Amino acid sequence: MTQEAMQKPELVCPAGTPAGLRTAVDAGADAVYCGFQGPTNARNFPGLNFTVAEMEGAVAYAQERDAKVLTAINSFPTAGRTQIWKDAIDEAVRIGVDAIIIADLGMADYLHRTHPEQRIHLSVQAGASSAEAINYYCREFDVKRVVLPRILTVSEIKKIHDQIPCEIETFVFGNIGMMAEGRCSLTNYVTGLSTNMDGVCSPASDVHYEEDENQNLQSKLGDFVIDCVAKGENAGYPTICKGRYNSDSKKSYYAFEEPISLNLTGLLPELMRAGVTALKIEGRQRSRAYVKAVVSAYRQAVDAYMDGRDPDMDNLLALTEGHKQTQGAFETKKWR
Amino acid sequence: MTGEVTLGPVLFNWPVDMWRDFYFQIADEAEIERVYIGEVVCSKRTPLFEKHIDEVITRLERGGKRPVFSTLAEVSNALDRLQVKRMTAKGEAAIEANDVSALWHLEERPHDIGPYMNVYNEESLRFFASKGAQNICLPPEMPASGIAALGQVAKDVDVALEVQVYGRIPLALSARCYHARAHGLTKDSCKFICDRDDDGMVLHTLEEEPFLVVNGIQTMSYRCLNLVNELEELSGFGVNRFRVSPHAAGTLSVLETFQAVLDQKTSLDEANSRLEECGLKVPFSNGFYHQKPGIEWRV
Numbered sequence: 238m239t240q241e242a243m244q245k246p247e248l249v250c251p252a253g254t255p256a257g258l259r260t261a262v263d264a265g266a267d268a269v270y271c272g273f274q275g276p277t278n279a280r281n282f283p284g285l286n287f288t289v290a291e292m293e294g295a296v297a298y299a300q301e302r303d304a305k306v307l308t309a310i311n312s313f314p315t316a317g318r319t320q321i322w323k324d325a326i327d328e329a330v331r332i333g334v335d336a337i338i339i340a341d342l343g344m345a346d347y348l349h350r351t352h353p354e355q356r357i358h359l360s361v362q363a364g365a366s367s368a369e370a371i372n373y374y375c376r377e378f379d380v381k382r383v384v385l386p387r388i389l390t391v392s393e394i395k396k397i398h399d400q401i402p403c404e405i406e407t408f409v410f411g412n413i414g415m416m417a418e419g420r421c422s423l424t425n426y427v428t429g430l431s432t433n434m435d436g437v438c439s440p441a442s443d444v445h446y447e448e449d450e451n452q453n454l455q456s457k458l459g460d461f462v463i464d465c466v467a468k469g470e471n472a473g474y475p476t477i478c479k480g481r482y483n484s485d486s487k488k489s490y491y492a493f494e495e496p497i498s499l500n501l502t503g504l505l506p507e508l509m510r511a512g513v514t515a516l517k518i519e520g521r522q523r524s525r526a527y528v529k530a531v532v533s534a535y536r537q538a539v540d541a542y543m544d545g546r547d548p549d550m551d552n553l554l555a556l557t558e559g560h561k562q563t564q565g566a567f568e569t570k571k572w573r
Numbered sequence: 574m575t576g577e578v579t580l581g582p583v584l585f586n587w588p589v590d591m592w593r594d595f596y597f598q599i600a601d602e603a604e605i606e607r608v609y610i611g612e613v614v615c616s617k618r619t620p621l622f623e624k625h626i627d628e629v630i631t632r633l634e635r636g637g638k639r640p641v642f643s644t645l646a647e648v649s650n651a652l653d654r655l656q657v658k659r660m661t662a663k664g665e666a667a668i669e670a671n672d673v674s675a676l677w678h679l680e681e682r683p684h685d686i687g688p689y690m691n692v693y694n695e696e697s698l699r700f701f702a703s704k705g706a707q708n709i710c711l712p713p714e715m716p717a718s719g720i721a722a723l724g725q726v727a728k729d730v731d732v733a734l735e736v737q738v739y740g741r742i743p744l745a746l747s748a749r750c751y752h753a754r755a756h757g758l759t760k761d762s763c764k765f766i767c768d769r770d771d772d773g774m775v776l777h778t779l780e781e782e783p784f785l786v787v788n789g790i791q792t793m794s795y796r797c798l799n800l801v802n803e804l805e806e807l808s809g810f811g812v813n814r815f816r817v818s819p820h821a822a823g824t825l826s827v828l829e830t831f832q833a834v835l836d837q838k839t840s841l842d843e844a845n846s847r848l849e850e851c852g853l854k855v856p857f858s859n860g861f862y863h864q865k866p867g868i869e870w871r872v
Contacts, residue, residue, distance in 0.1 A: 313693040315715070316722035342673075343696025366649035369657070369674035388649060388748030416745040416792070417647055419691060422714040423744050423785075426794060426867035429860065431714055434693060455779075459866060462778045478745075482776040482784065484755050492751055492776050492787065566748055573749045573760035 243509045245543050246516045249307065249406060250532045253285045253521040258295045258306075260525045265536030268305035270338060271295065271521065272436075277325040278309040279340075279362055280521045281436030293332050305335035311360035312436040313341045313419070323347060330355050338384065339363075340419055349378040358382040358406070362419040362433075368400035375403050382406055384517065386418055388566045388573075391504055395511040404514035410531055410553070411519025413499040413565050414438075415478035423477040427459040439476040446472075456480075465489075500562040502550040506542050508567075531556055574808045578831045579607035579735065581818040582643040584743070585788055586618050586767040593625040595819070600629070600636035603828050607814065608633055611642045611660065613671055613689070615750070615789045616652045617763070639667065646671040646689040647746045647790065669710070681705045688712055688737060688816075689746070693719065695726045702730040710735040710816060713742045713798065716864040717806065724811030733813040738800040739827055740818025741773060741853070742867060744785070745792040752789050760790070771821035772853060783855070796868055799857040801844050804834055823851030 250266035252258035261269045272278030274286040287295060296306045308329040314322040322344050329337050330352045337355060339345045340362035348357060361384040365371045374380045382404040385394060398405055416423065421438075425431040428443040445457045449465070456464045456475035463480035466472045473479055473496025482492045499519070501508065508516065516539070518531055534553050541548035553562075566572050580599060583592060599608060610629070612619040633640045644657050654674065661668055661678035670676055671687035685708040686692060686701050692709050701709060709732055711720060720736065727734045750760035752767040752774060767774075773786035773793055786793040800807065804815065815835070817827050830847045833839040839847075848857075860869035 313691055315719040316694045316698075316726070317718055319694045319696060341691070341693065341697060343694050343698070343700055346700045347696050363673075364647075365673060366647065367654055367672075367674045369654065369677040370648065370672065373673050373677040386649075386748075393649070415749065416747050420647070420689065421745040422712075422742075422861075422867065423792065425714050425861065426742070426744055429864065429866040433691065433712075433714070461782070461784060462780050465779050477785075481779060483779065483781065484774055484776055484787070486755050489779060490755075492755065493747070493749070493792075570761055571759050 243506065243543065244512070244514070246509055246513055246539060248532070248535055248539060249515045249517040251518055251521040251523065251528060252295070253280070253282075253523070255287065255291045255295055257521075257525050257528055259298055260529050261532050262299050262302050262304045264529045264532035266304055266532055268307055268335070268515070269295075269299060270307040270309055270517075272309040272311075273325050273328070275321065276312055276435045277322050279311050279360070279432070279436045279438075280309075281312070282441070282522055285522060289328050289332070292329070292334070296332055296334055307336045307338055307358060308334040309338040309360065310344065311338050311340040311362045313433040314344065315434045319343070326352070336381070345374070345378045345380075353379075356381050358384060360384055361386055361408070364417050364419040366417070368397050371397065371401045371403065375401065382514065387413060387499065388417065390570060391507045391511055391567055394508070394513065398512035405512065406515035406517050407508060407513050408499060408519055409501040409505065409508070409516045410535065411499060413494070413497065413563065415493045427461055427477065439474070444475055495561065497561040497563050498556075499565050500553060501564055501567055502538060502553060504564060504567055505538060509542065527556060574805055574835045574837060576808050576813050576815055576835055577607065578605050578828055578835065579814050579816045580605060580609060580824070580828065581737065581740070581816045582609040582611055582613050583819050584614055584791065584793075585771055585773060585821075586615070586621070586765060587771055587821070588768060589622050589625065591771075592622045593629060595824070596629040597632055598825065600632040600638060602825055603638075604832060605828055606637065606639050607641060608638045609641050609643045609669060611644065612656070613643050613646050613687075614791045615767075616645055616650070616656050617765070618789075619656055621765070641667040641669050641685060643669045643687055644671050644675040646687070647748070648672045648674045649748065669708075676704065679705070683707050686710065688743070692723075695723065698723055698726050698732065699730055702732045706732055708733040708735055708814065710737070710814075713737050714861045714867060717803070717810075717862050718864070720807065720812065721810045728811050734811060735814035735816055736800070736807055736812050737798060737818055738804065738807075738815040738831060739848070739852075740798055740820060741786055741796075742794040742798045742858070742861070743791060744794060744867075747790050747792070750790050751787040751792070755787065794858060794867065796856045796858040796870075797853045798859065799845070799848055800859055800862060801831065801834055801848060802841055802872065803859065803862055804831070808835075820853050823853075826851035
């Protein structure tokens with residue numbers, strides 16, 4: 238059997254602000270993804286995201302430089318307020334974004350019926366983790382690309398690639414959420430704000446840090462202690478799925494996952510051979526310096542692999558959460 | 574009050590005899606019609622109770638019940654996919670789809686939509702109805718305002734609405750098994766360790782406050798959802814079915830209590846007292862319904 242040829246993938250980079258978008262494009266992004274302000278996308282943070290005018294400017298800036306803009310409208314509207322999402326869809330189409338990233342089935346249906354020419358990408362928030370699920374979205378809504386959940390090994394991705402008609406985008410670097418995307422109500426359980434309905438995960442307004450009597454630093458989400466670190470130790474941002482808990486069999490352990498970042502640098506050639514069309518970097522909430530460093534490093538890495546060289550990626554470790562990195566589910570089933 | 578009480582699928586890995594005897598008791602004693610059955614959480618568990626499926630279905634049907642097969646909520650590996658394909662291939666059986674892959678196999682045959690399917694709005698509901706959905710169970714985090722808005726649409730397109738009213742709340746799914754992780758194992762090498770905890774494995778915060786419950790790849794609330802006080806309002810919104818999620822003890826009494834409230838044969842105070850005495854001996858919650866943190870309890 239001959240080895241599959243390596244295809245040059247599109248590098249898809251995060252943009253939380255217009256300045257961040259320009260940074261990503263200038264650093265070598267083939268495409269940037271971003272969202273409108275408000276609850277219509279899964280990174281609804283204060284100070285983040287684009288007004289309609291800013292989105293227009295972003296598209297102009299990116300397209301002049303041969304980069305694409307992918308607009309995420311990937312939260313789930315609650316009944317009674319779908320008009321906000323429909324307006325966002327209509328604006329994105331009018332502005333001429335290259336693709337709309339969608340998760341909610343009702344909004345996919347609206348988008349496909351109302352704007353049949355618009356290119357649709359299926360968000361990771363849709364949680365389509367099998368060939369059958371992906372094929373369903375392709376058949377019903379003519380989805381052109383699926384962003385795969387971060388739960389599959391490279392060999393499973395390869396198998397899916399061979400069984401679906403659309404392109405594949407996978408995350409390669411950044412935060413690694415432990416719960417299946419679009420299936421997590423943990424934040425809402427504690428804060429009253431929903432990841433699916435409001436686009437909010439572990440909102441900063443509900444995060445508190447308190448020092449206990451031994452000067453340990455407690456991180457709390459709402460009323461609940463999520464973690465506790467010794468003085469001077471590196472504390473991760475408190476999300477429920479990266480917290481420490483006690484069970485009957487284990488004390489003070491990371492029941493789900495420790496604060497850690499996904500870094501698939503070492504698997505890039507395999508992903509490129511598996512037929513992955515686009516490599517996605519997480520982090521719309523990150524600083525411009527971070528985006529510049531990660532995008533530049535991945536730009537060099539992809540280009541080096543295409544030229545048959547091994548890139549130097551050691552500098553990326555400094556940008557991972559708690560300076561810890563993992564290949565997550567992608568390398569081996571033992572991660573599960 | 575109009576509406577019927579239903580029994581959701583057993584979500585935990587119970588010893589197989591306990592699983593079978595639970596359904597026998599439901600078949601013989603419960604005054605309900607709809608009984609959901611099948612493994613929703615982990616495909617590795619299915620072979621454990623599969624040998625008893627036929628006799629349980631027969632017994633349920635003889636007891637006047639209508640069994641509905643609930644499909645897996647997270648479908649990715651070969652075994653998951655095979656199970657969904659096999660379950661949906663049963664031509665005559667009623668199916669509740671919990672993942673889009675089930676819809677692919679169902680090919681628009683009449684079916685139900687389960688609570689893991691993210692039906693949050695009118696467009697989703699209309700879409701599913703147009704593809705053969707007859708009953709839609711809403712996600713547990715839906716607030717009252719959303720349920721009310723969907724009630725009207727459901728009536729228009731002739732789809733029944735269902736809402737979970739009792740039991741631990743499914744909050745998240747993962748590819749990783751947290752039961753296995755707690756015991757130094759992985760999902761593939763799990764030794765079915767989740768069978769140690771009939772109502773899930775409790776996670777306490779570092780301050781020893783009981784917080785969440787691990788059920789294999791699923792994370793659930795520690796507290797027990799109880800929407801008995803909201804039953805009348807839900808019925809008024811047009812919700813037709815009220816789902817009790819089973820636990821190791823007291824499920825029959827819980828079913829009877831909700832039925833008694835529907836039939837207006839008991840007061841809410843009495844009903845709440847009975848619910849406190851039977852079933853899970855943990856605090857109640859109803860926050861999601863009131864658009865507050867889901868963990869909260871509001872009276």
